[in-house]
Amino acid sequence: MKMIATIASREFKTLFLSPLAWSLLAILQLVLAYLFLTQVETFLTLQPKLANLEGAPGLTDIIVPPLFGNAGIILLLVTPLLTMRLVAEERKHKTLTLLLSAPVSTLDIVLGKYFGLLGLLLLIVLLVTLMPLTLLIGGDLDLGKLAANSLALSLLLASFAACGLYLSCLAGQHPSIAATGTVGFLLLLWLLNWTGVLQNERSPVLEYISLLRHFQALQTGLASTVDIGYFVCFIASFIWLSVRHLEHKRMKS
Amino acid sequence: MGLLIAAEHLYQHYGRYCAVQDVSFTLEKGQVLGFLGANGAGKTSIMQMLSGNLAATSGQIRINGFDIQKQAKLAKACLGYLPDTPPLYRELTVDEFLAYCGRLHGLNQPALSKAVSLAKDRCGLTDVGKRLIANLSKGYQQRIGIAQAIVHNPAVIILDEPTVGLDPLQIRSIRALIRELGNDHGVILSTHILSEVQESCSHVQIIHQGQLVMSESIAGLNARMDTSVLLVTTQRQADVACLKAIPGVVDIDCLDAQRLRISHSLSANPGPAIAETIIAAGWGLQEITPIKQSIEDIFIRVTN
Numbered sequence: 001m002k003m004i005a006t007i008a009s010r011e012f013k014t015l016f017l018s019p020l021a022w023s024l025l026a027i028l029q030l031v032l033a034y035l036f037l038t039q040v041e042t043f044l045t046l047q048p049k050l051a052n053l054e055g056a057p058g059l060t061d062i063i064v065p066p067l068f069g070n071a072g073i074i075l076l077l078v079t080p081l082l083t084m085r086l087v088a089e090e091r092k093h094k095t096l097t098l099l100l101s102a103p104v105s106t107l108d109i110v111l112g113k114y115f116g117l118l119g120l121l122l123l124i125v126l127l128v129t130l131m132p133l134t135l136l137i138g139g140d141l142d143l144g145k146l147a148a149n150s151l152a153l154s155l156l157l158a159s160f161a162a163c164g165l166y167l168s169c170l171a172g173q174h175p176s177i178a179a180t181g182t183v184g185f186l187l188l189l190w191l192l193n194w195t196g197v198l199q200n201e202r203s204p205v206l207e208y209i210s211l212l213r214h215f216q217a218l219q220t221g222l223a224s225t226v227d228i229g230y231f232v233c234f235i236a237s238f239i240w241l242s243v244r245h246l247e248h249k250r251m252k253s
Numbered sequence: 254m255g256l257l258i259a260a261e262h263l264y265q266h267y268g269r270y271c272a273v274q275d276v277s278f279t280l281e282k283g284q285v286l287g288f289l290g291a292n293g294a295g296k297t298s299i300m301q302m303l304s305g306n307l308a309a310t311s312g313q314i315r316i317n318g319f320d321i322q323k324q325a326k327l328a329k330a331c332l333g334y335l336p337d338t339p340p341l342y343r344e345l346t347v348d349e350f351l352a353y354c355g356r357l358h359g360l361n362q363p364a365l366s367k368a369v370s371l372a373k374d375r376c377g378l379t380d381v382g383k384r385l386i387a388n389l390s391k392g393y394q395q396r397i398g399i400a401q402a403i404v405h406n407p408a409v410i411i412l413d414e415p416t417v418g419l420d421p422l423q424i425r426s427i428r429a430l431i432r433e434l435g436n437d438h439g440v441i442l443s444t445h446i447l448s449e450v451q452e453s454c455s456h457v458q459i460i461h462q463g464q465l466v467m468s469e470s471i472a473g474l475n476a477r478m479d480t481s482v483l484l485v486t487t488q489r490q491a492d493v494a495c496l497k498a499i500p501g502v503v504d505i506d507c508l509d510a511q512r513l514r515i516s517h518s519l520s521a522n523p524g525p526a527i528a529e530t531i532i533a534a535g536w537g538l539q540e541i542t543p544i545k546q547s548i549e550d551i552f553i554r555v556t557n
Contacts, residue, residue, distance in 0.1 A: 006357060097334070102358060103325075103357075251322075
């Protein structure tokens, strides 16, 4: 447990020692702030019409889900750049030996690296959540729905990180392959529920596997165990696979 | 039993290629064991197996009585390892990095800062503690690698080519450090430099094409290599038979009319006698150079 914290805190600190984390946070915040402001403008133009409607979507419905949805898509492209560092880049620079020859279990190494990155991702979620919160100054927000969206984005990013970590283990000494592999794989999972569009009939299995469906279900404010369970299983499986792979690699060569 | 390492019948196959073949040895406390071998002889593979980074295809390694594969955590707690490329996080300062290594081995404050400053002191890093590893020269980075291996005061220290990239002065201080570490630890180091083994080790094992061809104490090695070579250049052709008669001369090769390669026994040291004979006979001594023994010479001697 202590070792996980030691490794995680070093991973987290190292992210901020290079310009990577800072520039990432800055650029993300800029792009998302722009998207946020367009949503606010949309709301302002729609407001007069909405006022006449019975049960019309409120401020939260118009601004929060699109903002978090877009953040999810952007981070789908960004997270692989972070996860590729975890194992593949350490292999490339031959620094993984340090961890492998220390009296630390493989599970500690994997979880330490995972939580270190998760720290940065949760910080990003926090920064995204702060933007709609500023609307409290002059408006009314459905805080429950906002919390559900934050939870949805956190779980989504945690899943991205777990998947990226595993592909980083698989990619040997090639961080760029880890990154492209992760982007491709995540995009595929994201788009799986588009099968219906092609065939005119929906495949329930593929739709169930799709990340997007569970993410959107949580976004509506309905924190159902099925969706949360899906993400937890997703994360746990990829962490387990990473541990298995690293251990197998150590046994074999 | 003071056995720190017991390795039994190690094999390592990379596909069809067999890098290590039936290697067995032991290391006791107070020994500095040098693995001597040419490049590609299998030294690094053995070091990786000992440190638990590479599983042996077959065979068993016990560190301080713990099996490196089955009781990995316990075994690794007794180990300090410097791989052939020092595993350094370049974006950290020397202090931060060594503290992290200490923590990975379960050290806590206040013992941690003590251990870090001791390791820095031993490796000559006291002045660069606050500097980023990325900005330091290769020699410093190598020394940080050594510091990283000894920071938690392990019973067994494994150093894979510890003096690569160091200047002669640093090499001397690192060799002295290795001898000092050998007093109360067990040290294994690999190298392809003969003099390194002779200066800093108590025992030597020569590895050739994955096999252990010799396992000796340093005194034993010196005794086995009791021959050396002199290269002699004369102005006029010398009489080989006359030189061969000098006591201690084992063999003479004529490289050309003026140059001779004289193999002689080290203990007899016939150098001065050879010089006197050549001058007295008026062959015009131009040059007499002792030839340093290369690993190949020893291999040839040992394998014959």
